[in-house]
Amino acid sequence: MDKKQSKIIELLISTKVCVVLSLFMCISVIFIYFFSKQARFDLMIARTVMVLVILCIASLTFSNRKQPLFIQCIFGGVLCLFLYQIWMLCNYIWISAEDQSYAIEILSTVGFYLFLFTSSYGALDSLADDGSKTYRKYRLGGLLAAGSVTAVWLIRFVVQRNIAILVIGCSITLLTYIACKQLIIPDIEDGFIRTLRPYNFLVLMLVLSKLVELSFYGVSSMGYMLVISRVLNIILAIWLFPLACKGVQKWNLV
Amino acid sequence: MELSVIKMGICLSAPLLLMMILTKGEARWLNFFLILGFAACSLSDVINGYIMEHMSHYSIKVFGAYYSPVVEEVVKMIPILIYSIVTRKKKRDSFIVGMSVGVGFAILENVYYMITNAVKISSIEWIFARGFATALMHAICTGVVAYMLSVAYTHKKMYVTGTIAALAMAMTYHSIYNIMIQTSFQNLILLMPIITYGIILCVRKKELLLIFFEKIQKKRR
Numbered sequence: 369m370d371k372k373q374s375k376i377i378e379l380l381i382s383t384k385v386c387v388v389l390s391l392f393m394c395i396s397v398i399f400i401y402f403f404s405k406q407a408r409f410d411l412m413i414a415r416t417v418m419v420l421v422i423l424c425i426a427s428l429t430f431s432n433r434k435q436p437l438f439i440q441c442i443f444g445g446v447l448c449l450f451l452y453q454i455w456m457l458c459n460y461i462w463i464s465a466e467d468q469s470y471a472i473e474i475l476s477t478v479g480f481y482l483f484l485f486t487s488s489y490g491a492l493d494s495l496a497d498d499g500s501k502t503y504r505k506y507r508l509g510g511l512l513a514a515g516s517v518t519a520v521w522l523i524r525f526v527v528q529r530n531i532a533i534l535v536i537g538c539s540i541t542l543l544t545y546i547a548c549k550q551l552i553i554p555d556i557e558d559g560f561i562r563t564l565r566p567y568n569f570l571v572l573m574l575v576l577s578k579l580v581e582l583s584f585y586g587v588s589s590m591g592y593m594l595v596i597s598r599v600l601n602i603i604l605a606i607w608l609f610p611l612a613c614k615g616v617q618k619w620n621l622v
Numbered sequence: 623m624e625l626s627v628i629k630m631g632i633c634l635s636a637p638l639l640l641m642m643i644l645t646k647g648e649a650r651w652l653n654f655f656l657i658l659g660f661a662a663c664s665l666s667d668v669i670n671g672y673i674m675e676h677m678s679h680y681s682i683k684v685f686g687a688y689y690s691p692v693v694e695e696v697v698k699m700i701p702i703l704i705y706s707i708v709t710r711k712k713k714r715d716s717f718i719v720g721m722s723v724g725v726g727f728a729i730l731e732n733v734y735y736m737i738t739n740a741v742k743i744s745s746i747e748w749i750f751a752r753g754f755a756t757a758l759m760h761a762i763c764t765g766v767v768a769y770m771l772s773v774a775y776t777h778k779k780m781y782v783t784g785t786i787a788a789l790a791m792a793m794t795y796h797s798i799y800n801i802m803i804q805t806s807f808q809n810l811i812l813l814m815p816i817i818t819y820g821i822i823l824c825v826r827k828k829e830l831l832l833i834f835f836e837k838i839q840k841k842r843r
Contacts, residue, residue: 430825437777444770444787451794458801463687472688472797479790482783490780542783 380425381610389606393418397599411595412460415602416453423450426609435616441487442612445480449605452476474532481539481578484571487612488546496553496561503553510549517544517575521582533582540575540582547571563618567611570604577601627667627734631660634730652722658701659726666690666697666727667734683804691796695763695789698723702768703785706775717826720768721761728757751803751812758815759799762822763792 379385396414404410426446429435435443455473497503521537547568555562581597584590635657642653670690677685701723706716732752739748770788774780795818802811 437773440773441780441784444791448787448791448794451791451798455794455798455801458798459687462801462805463684472691472794475692475790476794479787479794482787482790486774486780486784486787490774490777490784493779 377429380428381613383610385425386607386610389418389421390603393599393603393606409460411599412453412457415598416450416457418602418606419446419450419453422446422606422609429609429613436491438487438491439612439616441483441491442609445483445487446605446609448476448479448483452480471532474535477536477578478539481536481543481575484574485539485543485546488550488568488571489542492550492560492564493546496550496555506549506553509552510545513548513572514541514545517541517579520579524583524585528586530585533585536578536582540578543571544575547575560619564612564615567608567615570607570611574601574604574608577604627730628664630733630737631664631730634733635660651719655701655719655722656726656729659698659723659728660730662694662697662701662723663727663730663734666694669693669697683801686800686804687797691793691800694727694760695767695793695796698727698760698764699767699771699785699789702764702771706768706771716772717765717769717822720765720771723768724761724764725757727764728760731760732757747809751808755812755815756799756803758819759796762815762818763796765822767792 393414397411400407400410400414423446426443429439430443452473455476459471459473497507518537518541521533521540525533525537550561551565551568551572553561577597577600581594581601584593584597587593638653638657642650642657645653670685670693673689673693674680674685677689680688702716702720705719735752767785767788770784774784777784799811799814802808802814805811
């Protein structure tokens with residue numbers, strides 16, 4: 369591929385573009401909140417458009433060269449996020465939710481988090497952790513973080529008995545374990561893990577934003593928290609692919 | 623109702639089974655996966671019928687959006703899952719294997735709908751919708767799951783989570799299609815599987831495209 373195309377892709381996954389997109393998302397949310405007559409629908413549109421932009425950027429990086437399996441899995445996650453937004457929009461327009469406890473949106477959300485988990489666990493974990501006793505404390509650290517996350521969503525599940533909380537909660541627990549472990553584990557193998565620390569930190573933030581959403585699931589008086597956490601989720605998702613790509617690019621340099 | 627689908631499945635499978643004896647290699651395998659697609663369609667129809675009986679308070683629209691994609695995608699995945707466990711190696715193109723099961727599923731479903739919706743067959747739009755869009759949608763969904771299964775099989779740690787994630791993606795895609803096909807935007811949604819197929823085709827033939835463009839450039843020079 370030519371240099372011009374590479375430069376365009378470099379620009380698209382740069383921090384500047386991410387900052388611009390995040391600001392644009394924030395401004396559009398504020399604008400919708402104050403001026404829109406059908407804020408819920410407009411917010412859905414804004415989120416869908418933003419995820420579409422993320423998907424386009426991710427797709428363009430694939431046109432440049434064959435990406436490693438780690439990036440391919442994250443792309444799968446972004447695709448799930450896009451399908452989730454489209455499904456939410458379709459459901460809102462054409463089907464009034466008759467059953468709040470179950471919907472396909474749960475599956476795509478789980479798909480998103482499982483793809484992120486698969487990317488870190490399936491493609492990288494054997495490089496970071498050889499299963500020896502030396503790394504036991506880091507594994508325990510990951511388990512501790514996962515346990516705390518589980519405690520939060522489990523309380524909410526016991527109170528509300530909503531299957532969505534249980535299914536999504538399980539997926540974010542898995543992701544918390546692997547992201548936390550890879551964030552604190554020392555890097556001995558060619559800088560593979562060190563370069564992905566910002567990405568792992570972002571994944572933890574994504575988990576936290578989802579945890580906030582799960583905590584206020586079905587609480588009508590705190591509906592604004594649900595909106596904030598969903599918007600935050602999208603803003604964090606903007607940074608997901610660029611940070612992962614930058615981490616992978618550094619693999620060749622370290 | 624379910625029994626008639628099973629009968630149709632047997633009727634369509636019989637000549638393919640006879641063909642299997644004569645054919646060899648890839649052709650035999652593709653025949654086999656088509657038959658498995660018929661079996662998956664029959665089974666999912668039985669399960670869908672059972673669920674519908676017990677959830678009669680749901681409209682067909684909601685059932686099509688919420689439940690049938692889950693049942694159909696899980697049932698279509700079963701033959702591929704067994705195949706991936708039995709063969710244990712990436713012997714043949716898994717995406718094509720998945721697509722064959724999906725196509726088999728779509729053929730039987732189309733035949734069934736053509737018999738039960740005799741009035742609609744007069745509409746050419748309906749024929750194109752079922753033939754190109756719905757059949758492609760089934761093929762793509764199963765193909766993606768099969769691809770992920772083959773990737774996951776080479777990376778053991780990815781097997782369970784990767785497969786579930788791909789399955790969730792296929793279910794959502796299927797559900798979006800089912801929702802939109804019942805709306806006034808149905809003509810637009812017919813493009814969804816066709817565009818997806820186009821993208822997959824471009825990705826798969828990327829190397830061929832690159833060689834083609836390089837040849838053109840060489841000729842110009």
